[in-house]
Amino acid sequence: MLMRTDPFRDLDRFAQQLFAQSAGTWSKPSQMPMDAYRDGEAYVIALDLPGVDPDAIDIDVERNMLTVKAERRPARTGEGTQMELAERPMGVFSRQVMLADTLDTEAIDATFDAGVLTLRIPIAERAKPRKISISPGASAGAKRLSA
Numbered sequence: 001m002l003m004r005t006d007p008f009r010d011l012d013r014f015a016q017q018l019f020a021q022s023a024g025t026w027s028k029p030s031q032m033p034m035d036a037y038r039d040g041e042a043y044v045i046a047l048d049l050p051g052v053d054p055d056a057i058d059i060d061v062e063r064n065m066l067t068v069k070a071e072r073r074p075a076r077t078g079e080g081t082q083m084e085l086a087e088r089p090m091g092v093f094s095r096q097v098m099l100a101d102t103l104d105t106e107a108i109d110a111t112f113d114a115g116v117l118t119l120r121i122p123i124a125e126r127a128k129p130r131k132i133s134i135s136p137g138a139s140a141g142a143k144r145l146s147a
Helices: 007-018 138-146
Strands: 034-039 042-048 057-062 065-072 091-098 109-113 116-122
Touching (some): 034 091, 065 116
Antiparallel strands (some): 034 042, 057 065, 065 091, 109 116
16 A cells, blocks of 8 residues: 655645646546647647547647547556555546637648647648739830830
């Protein structure tokens, strides 16, 4: 049996559970930590989901709203197993991100490695800077003929 001797740590963990620091339910999911940054011609969103099975992750895009939901389920144990200590949050996690119109939501690439879900969203071609050339107008051609 595992024994703990730090009552302040137990009190802190209990306070975190009371103030919604643990995982949520489908009706009220908890948020997952996220980093977002631009990397060249794409935006990258990295979400921490340690211990989550990739099959339990759901990624949706509707218009410009990106929604990521994941569920961390308890580990399967044998019949004679008795839980001694459970600090890892279980339940449902969710995060919504409003994407700019300048991103190509049709070409999102998702990878899951070492408990981190990484989404790469390329910048749309229409939003990339481009050079516009100037062609001579009709009045410029008329001036050349009269000279």
